[in-house]
Amino acid sequence: MQRGLDSETKKQLEEEEKKIISEEHWYLDLPELKEKESFIIEEQSFLLCEDLLYGRMSFRGFNPEVEKLMLQMNAKNKAEEEEEDATVELDVSDEEMARRYETLVGTIGKKFAKKRDRANYEEDENGNMKPIKTKKMFLKPQD
Amino acid sequence: MAERGLVASESLAGCRPRAARTVLGQVVLPGEELLLPEQEETDGPGVAGERPLRLNAGVRSRLRVVCGPGLRRCGDRLLVTKCGRLRHKEPGCGSSGGIYWVDSQQKRYVPVKGDHVIGIVTAKSGDIFKVDVGGSEPASLSYLAFEGATKRNRPNVQVGDLIYGQFVVANKDMEPEMVCIDSCGRANGMGVIGQDGLLFKVTLGLIRKLLAPDCEIIQEVGKLYPLEIVFGMNGRIWVKAKTIQQTLILANILEACEHMTADQRKQIFARLAES
Numbered sequence: 001m002q003r004g005l006d007s008e009t010k011k012q013l014e015e016e017e018k019k020i021i022s023e024e025h026w027y028l029d030l031p032e033l034k035e036k037e038s039f040i041i042e043e044q045s046f047l048l049c050e051d052l053l054y055g056r057m058s059f060r061g062f063n064p065e066v067e068k069l070m071l072q073m074n075a076k077n078k079a080e081e082e083e084e085d086a087t088v089e090l091d092v093s094d095e096e097m098a099r100r101y102e103t104l105v106g107t108i109g110k111k112f113a114k115k116r117d118r119a120n121y122e123e124d125e126n127g128n129m130k131p132i133k134t135k136k137m138f139l140k141p142q143d
Numbered sequence: 144m145a146e147r148g149l150v151a152s153e154s155l156a157g158c159r160p161r162a163a164r165t166v167l168g169q170v171v172l173p174g175e176e177l178l179l180p181e182q183e184e185t186d187g188p189g190v191a192g193e194r195p196l197r198l199n200a201g202v203r204s205r206l207r208v209v210c211g212p213g214l215r216r217c218g219d220r221l222l223v224t225k226c227g228r229l230r231h232k233e234p235g236c237g238s239s240g241g242i243y244w245v246d247s248q249q250k251r252y253v254p255v256k257g258d259h260v261i262g263i264v265t266a267k268s269g270d271i272f273k274v275d276v277g278g279s280e281p282a283s284l285s286y287l288a289f290e291g292a293t294k295r296n297r298p299n300v301q302v303g304d305l306i307y308g309q310f311v312v313a314n315k316d317m318e319p320e321m322v323c324i325d326s327c328g329r330a331n332g333m334g335v336i337g338q339d340g341l342l343f344k345v346t347l348g349l350i351r352k353l354l355a356p357d358c359e360i361i362q363e364v365g366k367l368y369p370l371e372i373v374f375g376m377n378g379r380i381w382v383k384a385k386t387i388q389q390t391l392i393l394a395n396i397l398e399a400c401e402h403m404t405a406d407q408r409k410q411i412f413a414r415l416a417e418s
Binding site for chain 2: 040042044045046048049051052054055057058059061062066073
């Protein structure tokens with residue numbers, strides 16, 4: 001004896017329920033309004049229209065900080081326009097910097113190394129600092 | 144005079160919309176519609192000689208045009224909402240078609256996002272300050288919006304102080320909000336403006352004229368004596384010099400230079416330089 005409903009009748013019942021629910025939903029009976037892609041953008045700000053200088057100004061050294069700011073901000077405006085690409089001339093070349101840093105790591109590291117480790121540093125001193133040797137650990141004796 | 148006005152208004156009312164290109168630098172009135180360069184071909188039987196030949200008439204390469212203050216978008220055209228001269232600026236880079244705006248004059252300021260303004264602190268309620276910027280409502284300024292401000296390290300701002308800041312929120316639906324730091328968290332000259340000095344109000348057009356990159360007035364003023372000026376886009380200027388008399392002279396010059404011709408200005412500066 002079948003107590004439950006058939007799968008088919010179940011499906012039919014579900015479909016009927018869905019139909020009733022979707023018919024109850026409200027919808028606007030208007031034609032589809034397509035919003036055209038507009039090529040006009042609205043802006044209310046004058047900053048885009050006219051290149052205005054920075055609002056704080058100081059003359060003849062009255063306020064040195066503001067004078068520094070003036071140079072900075074007005075130069076920023078000009079830099080954006082001209083897209084300056086001048087590479088700054090280096091006082092120290094990159095290779096020299098790398099060499100200095102190599103030795104620097106060793107000297108500063110020595111400061112924080114413990115007394116036992118300092119011995120490792122001094123061994124390889126030919127003008128170049130070499131890194132710490134492996135620490136002496138307990139070696140398990142082989143039978 | 145009234146008859147001429149009537150005739151002019153009738154002729155404008157019955158007119159076709161004009162091309163924006165042809166009206167540059169001329170006075171436009173509210174209600175006029177302006178055509179952008181791409182649309183001139185279809186509307187304009189009289190300008191047959193200028194119509195360029197197009198092989199592919201259906202496809203038009205559209206440029207992005209920005210309509211600035213005083214203009215509104217109306218379908219594909221620009222609608223003028225303020226009276227003044229129409230200006231145009233070509234873009235420096237990129238594919239946009241440039242920006243059109245109306246150079247108008249007014250005294251009442253409407254807050255705009257990104258503008259640097261001078262405000263007066265009117266109230267201190269909880270965590271925010273209420274700052275009067277000359278608009279329809281006071282702007283709110285949070286106490287954390289200063290450089291180096293934390294919950295424990297509060298900025299030293301009292302009621303009645305002058306603040307130089309910029310708007311982060313400014314539209315017709317919400318209360319304007321301003322801050323005294325930029326997006327990186329640095330002050331860049333914003334914050335409380337120092338002691339002494341004089342604050343006075345001028346028209347908005349004068350501020351823009353004085354802040355133009357090649358403004359002669361500012362260059363001449365700078366040669367007189369040591370001084371400091373702060374310009375707010377809301378029509379407020381704060382000046383400070385070493386003595387009260389110098390400060391007052393400066394304020395009078397800046398207020399009066401709007402209506403003076405270049406010659407009159409040079410005369411006054413010459414007289415000041417002598418004394």
